[in-house]
Amino acid sequence: MRRVVNYAPLTLLPSAVPSTLFEQAYAVQQDFNLLVDAVSQNVGFLERALASTIRADDFTAQLFKIYTQVLKEGLVQTVFLGINRSDYMIDHGADGTPALKQIEINTIAASFGGLTSRTTAVHRHVLNVLGKSKEASKLLDNNPSKGIAAGIGRAWELYGSARAVVMFLVEDTQRNIFDQRCIENELWTRNIRVIRRRFQEVFEKASLDKDRRLYMEGQEVAVVYYREGYVPQNYNKQNWEARLLMERSKAVKCPDIATQLVGTKKVQQELSQPGALESLLPDRPEAVARLRATFTGLYSLDMGEEGDRMVAMAIADPERFVLKPQREGGGNNLYGEELKQLLEKIKDSPERTSYILMDKITPRPSLNCLLRAHSPLEISSCISELGVFGVYIRHGTDLVVNRHVGHLLRTKAVEHADGGVAAGVAVLDTPYLV
Template sequence: MPAQWEEVLRDGDLIEYLQEIAKDTAFLHGVLMRTKETPNSPEVASYVPLTLFPTRVPSVVFTQALRVQTHFNRLVDLVSQNASFLEESLASTIKVDDFTARLFNLYKQIQQEGRAQPIVLGLNRSDYMLDQSPDGGTSLKQIEINTIAVGGAGHAILTPDVHRHILKVANLLEERNLILDNNPAEGFAKGLVKAWELYGSESAVVMFLVEDLQRNIYDQRFVENELWKKNIPVIRRRFGDVCRTGYLDQSRRLFVQGKEISIVYFRNGYMPQNYTSEQSWDARLMMERSLAVKCPDISTHLAGTKKVQQELARAGVLERFFPDEPETVAQIRATFSGLYTLDMGEEGDKTVAMALANPDQYVLKPQREGGGNNIYGQEICEVLEKVKNSSERTAYILMDKIQPVQVKNYLIRPGGSVTLNDCVWELGVYGAYVRNGENMVFNESVGHLMRTKSSEHADGGLSAGITALDNPLLF
């Protein structure tokens, strides 16, 4: 760390001044989220938690993450098309995980009926940390890949200017010039626009399927506004709206409140609590059966499950999807951490024993999205002791716990005190792709998202106030 940087970190008066600058600048640039108390009110909002300074990241690691993203886009798409692989991978999980089973049954119904729409749109994000080995070496390791309701693409546009201003006030001008421009919302919109054009109806609208509680609406608005700039109309609707007013015509075109839907962009539907009734599941089935492009469709949703991630890490599996591309396989596999099955049998028994013997070396992951679901430390033992002799254990996978490189930073949170923390960072890379039948017509890495949290927290996200928005400062 440069000497001037360390000097700034120790200057208490300057830090106190800069944190006020940071809060005001976040407001000025619209880095906002509605409050927990009034999630649906446009009258009350606060700034999203953010770091006071950007975090130094090795440029070689950043470049690696960006370059491999188009390969991950292809991998997710190939997995979504491989019915036998999805069925084999999820066979044990769907016996014990009711939510995944409901999704899988829906998938099987669509498979039997035949897909109405050959256009596939994927907007995903692959998340990484920098793992530090006992000998001091470091390597980029994937935490997970998210294929549904990926957040942060709007807020990621804004944080570069916030940090640029803070660094300017702190007289860290050289570092200020290293902050990267970043616009994943525009990249997501490129994918949405391409899919809308292929759908082929200028009067059809893009529907954001949103949650009942909409704290994170401003982040989503950036993607929405990019579409409006292209004169593509957007509506925001909930499951209840689709249940009450949605229908398919004879051509399986989807209509909601009288509007033809070209794309259903799922910002909801990724957690069991999103489905508040059987009518919610009926609405999901109707949307999946429709001619509308789904982002993601049900097969791509399943391709993002933790169990599929674990199966892809098995020896020889990536070669199944890229039989003539050893370099692609090597680039993807280089990011994999250790992933282990908990299926019934000898292999799963070994995983259980391994986890119980050294729980602090692993993370136990259920088949859930949205953050805050993972299990760590002694709690792993408590969970596994209950299910180790039962098929219920197959609802989880086990993953090596990444030992992330620690950095010093200040975390700015609404209502929280600001102190110098030992922190760990997480880098997300956004990908967008469109396939029309057998032809991949768009495939890009479209931006990044940096998040940082105090090292005392094992899990948690932006909405919980634990993770803070950040920017990579490449060196």
């Protein structure tokens, strides 16, 4: 096996982020945790929200099939662990007032909580070298991997078997292992054993006992932490079987299949519909207001008049929108001319319902240098995306943990409409609060 080590790409300097918006992103994170948890338990909402999507999109349909199957059999899982990352850009809309707007929430394999805990130290050093020690001291400490590991550790404890292990479900070709190691090492220091396995190994060697406890090579598994399994390419027939086996088990899945579905773009769009938040969080009007303030325009392309109207609007003014399929990992959205061409092609086909439409957010660019192994040094006009990590645990019906555990700033050159760090477009950054 060939092993290559590169440093994680990062900006030369931290990027300015308005402190009020940064605080707003933190303040709404516990609301997002509550919301994700509520939706994950609401069968009716998920069924209605995803009905048209699963007719048009095979991947979502497969996930939904497992979801229905495990519900039908009855859940034996009693501890639920959510680790998510809600991502935002700062919109400088028509009137120029900066506003925090959510791009999406990631409920599976939300990454870079480990590597980003190191970027602050690098940026402090760079600022110190440049003689900016006052600025260096202003950079906030940030260690999401510690909070993520604490969440996994607590879920492991609540599962209640001292011999059981935590299993990281990892990619076939591991491209981000050091990010995962940060979390893994935190668990080892808490005397929690961690194993790393691929889908194929689970298919070959995992089993359930009569109480549906999950065993991997003879070891009981308390928590399955997915860092894989969020795109169709991760699955073949055997991997789907392995996924079903884990979902049926008593082990804490992070996330369980329902929570993965909550992270779809279609659910995000349905949550923005009038009345949706109110019905999901009936006793929490303040939380509803905080959540709604971060939403931008999201539109369904379901068959019918309203969908027709939105398709026509997007074809007429493609620069105003982003077209999003039910995919993760960056590089899947369509913009501008591409968006227009695709919509013209599928406008009368139910295929359009596998996408949602979203208002394009336009942050104000700033100059920075994007450092990447084997790339030339140059100054680019850049925009940033801020993410806040959330961790929650539900034990039966009690929410026993609900926290924000740190942040992630990613920055990319403005000419790239799409794409995350893994997609080779964005790089790690540190917010400099202004």
